[in-house]
Amino acid sequence: MDGEFTFFYDGKQIAVGPGGYVFLPRGIPHGIRCSGSKPSTMLILAVPGTGFVEMMTEMADPALERVLPPNTISDLDKLTRVCSERQIDLLGPLPH
Structure with missing residues (x-):
């Protein structure tokens, strides 16, 4: 929604900014880091x-x-x- 996050999964790192999205299939080990310089908000489905x-x-x-x-x-x-x-x-x- 706002700010920046880095998603780690399947040996990849993907940075996502406002309006971006990432699909993480069930059962895939993953991690998320708030990587921007300000507080950030995300929506998880x-x-x-x-x-x-x-x-x-x-x-x-x-x-x-x-x-x-x-x-x-x-x-x-x-x-x-x-x-x-x-x-x-x-x-x-x-x-x-």
Whole structure:
């Protein structure tokens, strides 16, 4: 929607700016990095979204009310737990 993101999948790196899109088939290991110099917004469509939507919803709820900086240990611990509960594998870190 706005800003810039870099998508990593299948040995590729693709930078996407405002109005761009990327299709990531289910089951393909991938990663996304906000690569612009300002906060950015993206829209994710996950079909079917079983597990993924619940993970995103649970991770987003506390972010609406907290003042902690992103990527704190508590966020990473929670992400690890929430993904594990939904059989979502975390494969980091992303390449530079």
